[in-house]
Amino acid sequence: MIKTAQDMKSYKKQIQQALADSFLRSALDEFNTVYRENRPNVYKDIDFNSLRDAIAENKDSLIPFLEILFEEFKSNAQKAGAIVHRARDARQANEIIARIAKENKVKKIIKSKSMTAEETFLNTHLEKQGFIVTETDLGEWIIQLKKEGPSHMVMPAIHLSRYQVGELFEKQTDLKFDSENIDKLVKVARHELRPKFLEADMGISGANFAIADSGTLGLVTNEGNMRLTTTLPRVHVALVGFDKLLADLGSALRILKLLPRNATGQAITSYVTWIKGANQSLNTLSGKKIMHVVFLDNGRLSLSKDSVFSTSLRCIRCGACANVCPIYSKVGGHKYGHVYIGAIGLILTLFFHGKDNDRAIVKNCINCQACKEVCPVAIDLPHLIKKTYARVIKEDGKTPVKNLILSKLMKNRKLFHFALRAAYLAQQPLSRGKSMIRHLPFFMDKNHGFRSLPVIAKTPLRDIWQSLGPELKNPSLKIALFAGCAIDFIYPGQGEDLLKLMKKANIQVDFPMDQTCCGLPAMMSAQEKTAKELAIQNIQAFEAKPYDYILTLCASCASHLTHNYKKIFKEDKESGQKIKLFTDKIIDFSSFMDKVYTFPQTHENIETKVSYHAPCHLCRGLHVTNEPRALIQKAGYTYVPAKDEEVCCGFGGSYSIDFPEISSEILKKKLDNVEASGADILVTDCPGCVMQLSGGMDKRQSPIKVIHLVELLAQKK
Amino acid sequence: MGKNNLIQLMKEKAAGVGTIVHEISCVSEAIKYAVDLNRKKKLKILTCPGLDQKDRDSLQDLCKSSGMNLLKEPLRNHAYLIDTSLTWVDYGIAETGSLMLASDSEDIRMATMLAKIHVAMLPIAKIRLNTEQIEAELDEILKNNSPSYTAFITGPSRTADIERVLAIGVHGPVELHLLLIKEMKS
Ligand code: SF4
Ligand code: SF4
Numbered sequence: 058m059i060k061t062a063q064d065m066k067s068y069k070k071q072i073q074q075a076l077a078d079s080f081l082r083s084a085l086d087e088f089n090t091v092y093r094e095n096r097p098n099v100y101k102d103i104d105f106n107s108l109r110d111a112i113a114e115n116k117d118s119l120i121p122f123l124e125i126l127f128e129e130f131k132s133n134a135q136k137a138g139a140i141v142h143r144a145r146d147a148r149q150a151n152e153i154i155a156r157i158a159k160e161n162k163v164k165k166i167i168k169s170k171s172m173t174a175e176e177t178f179l180n181t182h183l184e185k186q187g188f189i190v191t192e193t194d195l196g197e198w199i200i201q202l203k204k205e206g207p208s209h210m211v212m213p214a215i216h217l218s219r220y221q222v223g224e225l226f227e228k229q230t231d232l233k234f235d236s237e238n239i240d241k242l243v244k245v246a247r248h249e250l251r252p253k254f255l256e257a258d259m260g261i262s263g264a265n266f267a268i269a270d271s272g273t274l275g276l277v278t279n280e281g282n283m284r285l286t287t288t289l290p291r292v293h294v295a296l297v298g299f300d301k302l303l304a305d306l307g308s309a310l311r312i313l314k315l316l317p318r319n320a321t322g323q324a325i326t327s328y329v330t331w332i333k334g335a336n337q338s339l340n341t342l343s344g345k346k347i348m349h350v351v352f353l354d355n356g357r358l359s360l361s362k363d364s365v366f367s368t369s370l371r372c373i374r375c376g377a378c379a380n381v382c383p384i385y386s387k388v389g390g391h392k393y394g395h396v397y398i399g400a401i402g403l404i405l406t407l408f409f410h411g412k413d414n415d416r417a418i419v420k421n422c423i424n425c426q427a428c429k430e431v432c433p434v435a436i437d438l439p440h441l442i443k444k445t446y447a448r449v450i451k452e453d454g455k456t457p458v459k460n461l462i463l464s465k466l467m468k469n470r471k472l473f474h475f476a477l478r479a480a481y482l483a484q485q486p487l488s489r490g491k492s493m494i495r496h497l498p499f500f501m502d503k504n505h506g507f508r509s510l511p512v513i514a515k516t517p518l519r520d521i522w523q524s525l526g527p528e529l530k531n532p533s534l535k536i537a538l539f540a541g542c543a544i545d546f547i548y549p550g551q552g553e554d555l556l557k558l559m560k561k562a563n564i565q566v567d568f569p570m571d572q573t574c575c576g577l578p579a580m581m582s583a584q585e586k587t588a589k590e591l592a593i594q595n596i597q598a599f600e601a602k603p604y605d606y607i608l609t610l611c612a613s614c615a616s617h618l619t620h621n622y623k624k625i626f627k628e629d630k631e632s633g634q635k636i637k638l639f640t641d642k643i644i645d646f647s648s649f650m651d652k653v654y655t656f657p658q659t660h661e662n663i664e665t666k667v668s669y670h671a672p673c674h675l676c677r678g679l680h681v682t683n684e685p686r687a688l689i690q691k692a693g694y695t696y697v698p699a700k701d702e703e704v705c706c707g708f709g710g711s712y713s714i715d716f717p718e719i720s721s722e723i724l725k726k727k728l729d730n731v732e733a734s735g736a737d738i739l740v741t742d743c744p745g746c747v748m749q750l751s752g753g754m755d756k757r758q759s760p761i762k763v764i765h766l767v768e769l770l771a772q773k774k
Numbered sequence: 775m776g777k778n779n780l781i782q783l784m785k786e787k788a789a790g791v792g793t794i795v796h797e798i799s800c801v802s803e804a805i806k807y808a809v810d811l812n813r814k815k816k817l818k819i820l821t822c823p824g825l826d827q828k829d830r831d832s833l834q835d836l837c838k839s840s841g842m843n844l845l846k847e848p849l850r851n852h853a854y855l856i857d858t859s860l861t862w863v864d865y866g867i868a869e870t871g872s873l874m875l876a877s878d879s880e881d882i883r884m885a886t887m888l889a890k891i892h893v894a895m896l897p898i899a900k901i902r903l904n905t906e907q908i909e910a911e912l913d914e915i916l917k918n919n920s921p922s923y924t925a926f927i928t929g930p931s932r933t934a935d936i937e938r939v940l941a942i943g944v945h946g947p948v949e950l951h952l953l954l955i956k957e958m959k960s
Contacts, residue, residue, distance in 0.1 A: 088938060136919045196935035214935055222936050243933060243941040250945065255853055271916035281887060281931035281946025288883045288923075289853070306913045310905045323930050324787075325870040327946070331912070334921030337880045339848045345921070589868055 058181075059206040061395045061406075061414045068417035069718075070393075075388040076718060080218045082387070086726070088215065089386035090701070092322075092377075096431070099322045107431075108315055113435040115308050116371040120361045126269040126302040127352055133272025137334020139348040147177035147409075150353045154179060155186050156260065156292055157349050161292050163188065163258040169276075169283035170194035171263025172210055172374055173296045175396050176409055179261070191253045193282040195246050199467035202229055208390025211320045211376035216389050250282070260286035265299045265316065265373070266309040267350070273333040274350065275309050279317055279326045283529040287332060291340045292347040295332075299357040300370040312373055315433040320375040342600055356408045365444050366408070371434035372401050378438055383705045384421055387722050394418065400428035404445045412452045419446045421716060423709035423723075424581060428676035440624065447583035456584075463711075464584040467591060467655035470573040474517070477546045481513040488512040493755050505615055505714070507721030508752030511547050518549035522568040525556055532565035534653070537604040539595070539618065539643070541611035542574050543744035551610055551744060554771035555646070562654055566608070571598035577617040578710050589625050596622075596639045607642045608649050610767055612743035613710070615645040616678030645675060646767055647742050651684040656770065659693040667694040667769070668736030670750060671703040671726070672743035685742050687767055692770055699734035701727070706741075724753045730763060742766040775903055780868050781954065786903045788872030791929030792942065794951045801895065804953045805833045808860040809840050810891045811951065815891065817857035821845045823881035824861050833860065849884040859885035863894045863927070865908050866901040866952075872928040873952065874908060876915060883923060890946040894927070898954050 062068035073753035075081060119126060131141040144150035158166065166188050168174065180190045180201070192201040196213035200206065202225045207213030214222070223236025226245050235241055262283055274295055276283050287293050303309050317323040338346040360366050379385045379399025394402030395414040403422060406415040419442060430436045450456050456464075466473050487494045493509040518540055536559075544552050557564050576591035595618075599607055609615045619640050626636050650656045667689050675681050682703075689696045707713060707723030727750070731739050739754070739761055741747060751763035775783070787793045799802060812820060820842060822833055837844045845852050853941045854930075861882060865874040873894055886892050902908050905926075915922050931946030942948060 083938065093937075133919075137921045139921075193945065194935070195933045199935065212935055212938065215938065218938075219937050219939075239936050239939045240941050242936055243944050247944055251854070271913070273916045273922075279931065280933045280935075280944045282944070284887045284925070285945060288880065288887060306909060306916060310909060315907065321934070323791075325872055325926065327791075327928050327930065327932050329926040329928075331916060331922070331924040333916055333923075336878060336921045336923045339850050339880050348921075403812070446915070674938075 058204065059391070059395060062417045063413045065417050065420070071392050072388050072716070072718060075262060075392045076722065078389070081216050081389045084215065084218070085386045085389050089381065089383070092380040094424050095246040095322050099318050101420050103314060103318075106316070108311065108390070109433050109435050112312055112315065112433065113371055114736050115311070116434060117368070117657070118733070119302065120367050120370050121303060123299045123302055123358060123361050126304065127299065127450050129269040130267055130272050130302060133270065134350060135272070136335060137272060139237055139272065139334045139350055142351045144351055144353050144355070146355050147353070150177050150296060150351055150355070151179050151182035153351050154296065155183060157292065157294055158183070158188055158259055161259065161347055163292060165257045166190045166259045166261060167253055167257040167290065168192050168197070168261045169263070169278070169284050169286040170197050170213070171261065171296055172207075172397065173263050173298050174261060175207060176355065177296070177353065179296065191250070191257070193250050193253065193286060195243065198246060198250065199225060206391065206396060208398065209376055209379055216391065248521060254285045254289045257290040259292040259294065260284055260290040261296065264295050264301055266303050267297050267301045267352075268303055268306055268309055268314070270305045271333060273306075273331050276328075276332065277313065277326050277331045278328050279321070279579065279600060279712045280332070281328060284328055284330060287330070289340075291571070292349070294349045294351060296351050296353060298353050298355075299361075300372070312570060316373050316375055319377045319431065319433045346602045360408055364439065366404070368436050369401065369404050369441060371436055373434055375433055377431045377433070381427040381431050382599075382722050383425060383427065383707070384423060384719060388421075392418070393421065400442060402435070404441050407445050407449060410699075412449045415445065415449055415451065419449055421719075422706055423707070423712045425605060425673040425705035427673070427705070430677050440621075443580055447585055450583055460582040460584055463582055464579060464587040467574055467576075467579055468587050470571070470594065473574065477513060477542070478517070481515060484512050491753065495755060502717070504717040507717060507756065508724065508749060509755040510752060512746050513546055514549050516549065517567060518545045518552040519570060521549065522757050525553060527566055527568070529560065529563060529565040532563055534564045534605050535567070535602070536564060536606040536608050537567045537569055537599055537602070538608050539572060539575070539599075539609040539614060539746070540568065540644070541609060541614040543748065544610050548744050548747065548765070551765045554767045555608075555610060557771050558767065564654070567602065569598045569601065573598070575614040575617045577613055577621070580617070580621060581710055582713070585625075588621075592622050592625050596635065599639060604642060606644045606649065606653065607639070608644055608646065610646045610742070610744060610765065611674035612645060612675035612678065613745055615643055615675035618643045619679065645679060645681055645742065647675070647688060648679075648681050650688055650770065656688055656691055658691045659773065661693045663695065665694055665738060666697045666736045668697050668699045668731050668734045669702055669742050670706060670731070670741040670746055672741055672746050673705050675742060676703045685740070688766060688770065689740060692767070692773055697734045699736065700730040706746050706749045708745050710745065713749065720749075724749060728753050728757065728759070732759065736761060738769070739763045740766050740769050776942055780901050782901060784866050784868040784954070785930060786928070787868060788952050789871070791871050792950070793871060794921060795951065795954065796951070797898075797954045797956060799956050800939045801829050801955065802832060802859065804893070804895050804955065805829065805836060807951075807953060808833070808858060809836045809842065811891065811893065812842060813840060815857075817853050817890065819843045819845060819857045820860065821849055821856050821858075821881075821885045821889070822860045823847055823849065823879065823885050841889065847881045849881045849888075851887055853884060856889045858891040858893060859889040860893045860895070861885055863896050864900065865911070867897050867905060867908065867926065868901055869904040874912070875925045875927060877925055878921065886925070886927070887946055888946050891949045891951065892944075893951040893953065895944045895953045895955055898956055910935045924926050
């Protein structure tokens with residue numbers, strides 16, 4: 058059964074096991090790639106963004122009224138002979154269903170796929186009561202035989218190979234199969250399960266939609282087992298989450314345009330079935346089915362009133378947030394959720410299955426934004442994951458020491474910067490004057506050795522700024538630099554290059570000295586208060602002069618300053634205007650060079666081949682995609698595309714320190730792809746990515762140089 | 775969209791999901807098609823719930839002369855036996871190649887769920903472009919206070935649950951044939 062780690066130590070063990078499972082690794086990695094590559098084709102005929110926004114808006118308008126919709130559904134469904142129940146929690150739902158079974162003298166039960174039934178552990182409950190329960194969805198049947206939970210919401214047995222399935226089937230049937238032939242394995246299920254449908258007294262299904270104004274359930278499936286489950290037995294019970302309630306058919310049809318496309322790449326599934334009331338059944342005396350619908354609350358109604366988390370109820374369980382997640386592709390389903398898997402699983406686990414089951418897994422998000430981009434109902438998943446993490450910490454009543462120290466240190470800029478300077482000295486014996494530390498000292502965990510570590514600069518950018526002569530006489534533009542910790546303390550050279558470029562164009566750059574860390578690391582470790590304090594410090598630091606732009610060389614800072622500052626002060630109406638003034642001025646380096654600076658096209662052709670890594674917070678966070686690639690070419694370099702340019706590099710700030718074993722796997726794939734592209738130089742526009750990528754290249758002693766785009770452009774005369 | 779384009783789209787999209795599509799001129803041709811198909815596949819047993827008596831009789835005759843069996847309803851009693859089912863469907867949805875079928879009758883459900891092969895007949899005039907264009911009709915069915923069971927069927931039954939490899943015919947029909955009938959009025 059499901060054993061989700063409740064502390065980091067056991068979670069780490071599970072992760073190691075997952076990483077060592079070679080079938081899982083290759084299956085999920087391939088799935089991740091194939092899913093992303095197919096997407097443009099799947100959406101070529103319809104406009105994903107506008108449909109997504111329409112669905113999200115519609116769902117948001119309904120979420121506050123779920124109880125009213127429930128009453129409406131109930132009254133309509135009952136007119137057509139269904140009996141409608143509501144269950145406060147999982148236990149009550151299971152009890153209601155067991156009672157229905159008993160009242161109807163049921164012995165054998167068949168089930169079609171229902172994540173909601175997984176959520177309540179319905180099978181376990183029914184089996185304890187002596188009922189014989191058979192899952193009939195192929196994937197669900199396989200994991201039932203394996204006695205496991207689903208590893209994906211749509212493909213529950215994605216973690217198993219055909220050979221493992223074959224073995225299970227052989228045990229079940231006492232026959233021998235050619236496991237190579239998947240078609241044959243599928244036919245085994247058809248053959249074995251047919252009689253179960255015919256013998257069963259009761260069928261249990263879930264539902265994708267519960268349409269209030271008619272009392273109809275909508276079910277979206279492919280195999281045909283749901284249709285048999287809801288037709289053959291005398292009794293049909295549908296277990297449905299409150300969140301599945303919709304006002305009308307139109308809302309359901311709209312979702313139907315995205316759900317199959319997003320889940321399995323189909324324009325529509327083989328079967329979409331609309332069931333209302335007690336339909337004809339020649340298996341009962343009355344000639345009608347015994348039809349029950351059980352609505353499950355289990356925390357949904359209180360979620361619907363939660364100002365932060367109510368949007369999580371928009372979820373239509375398409376599974377896409379797992380499909381594109383780089384972490385899911387490395388450690389797989391069972392280690393990336395409890396019952397619900399993937400980004401949404403990291404969130405819902407807290408509310409449906411408690412903090413103990415979420416404590417470890419909720420930390421395992423690198424904040425790459427990939428899930429958010431594909432979510433068909435526009436849930437801000439990465440943001441909610443951090444909010445969930447904060448809630449777990451709060452409910453636990455103790456903040457991890459690491460997070461506390463970080464928080465304390467960051468709040469006080471002077472102390473923080475003092476600590477960074479001190480780190481320079483501490484590193485000296487290890488770096489021996491080089492710019493990177495390739496071999497870690499013996500006392501450090503060897504998992505961290507996958508990349509060389511950067512060395513803190515001897516003099517931070519802020520200390521040399523004035524000596525670089527930033528003042529211009531009659532500048533055409535006045536901008537400010539938001540340096541961010543990495544540029545300031547590790548790569549001041551990138552800041553110098555920026556200044557060089559700007560001077561050429563008569564643009565004056567100021568370095569407001571009171572600026573501090575953007576606050577993203579505090580947010581990542583769920584230190585919301587600290588994140589807010591840092592935001593205030595920064596906004597104040599830049600208030601002094603009316604800059605035309607606030608430029609940053611760090612994609613993560615740019616995205617955090619642009620989006621998260623607004624979120625941090627969402628409730629705070631007074632500061633709204635002030636925040637907007639600040640965030641509107643933020644611009645990332647590539648956009649600035651392309652739109653404001655209008656970097657000129659060179660006519661020379663440089664043979665040096667340059668490949669590009671798209672930082673998560675630039676390509677998804679800010680939707681800046683063409684500009685950096687165009688700049689590389691404008692500068693005359695030969696741009697060579699690498700595979701998966703927009704996939705995360707595995708850095709994620711403190712993520713790579715918390716989960717080095719996963720970070721290194723993500724990095725490895727990235728570097729392999731870059732090496733395969735034939736590039737001489739790898740360019741990116743985030744110092745964090747530079748750190749990770751150059752650390753990795755250095756460790757594998759690759760000749761490929763990793764630099765920031767500003768360095769590439771500044772090389773031009 | 776013009777009528778011909780609509781038919782073309784329906785055919786294309788249905789074929790794209792593995793439905794075998796033919797245009798034919800009348801119901802008797804459909805009956806012959808079903809029996810021929812059954813013969814070709816070396817199958818024996820047919821059902822035809824929902825067909826009117828005249829058509830049922832001619833299917834019965836053809837079955838007899840071909841050494842096949844036409845099951846009598848209720849089909850529940852012969853659920854294991856059904857090879858091929860010939861039924862009407864109510865609408866075609868061209869954009870996805872789907873068929874809408876009101877299956878309130880248990881026999882229609884049994885026939886279309888348990889058969890190895892489902893042969894569906896659709897008058898050409900009942901092809902609509904997309905779900906928006908049948909929304910009103912479906913909504914009327916759903917808002918009626920009586921029970922209902924309505925299906926959109928798109929291609930044969932399928933799964934990708936083992937290693938994400940597509941396999942056809944897991945629980946429902948292994949083949950779906952769509953016969954577009956020219957001469958019928960809507
Ligand atoms: S932000 Fe990235 S790492 Fe986090 S859950 Fe989403 S896809 Fe996974
Ligand atoms: S959160 Fe979004 S992407 Fe994830 S399963 Fe739900 S709807 Fe799909």
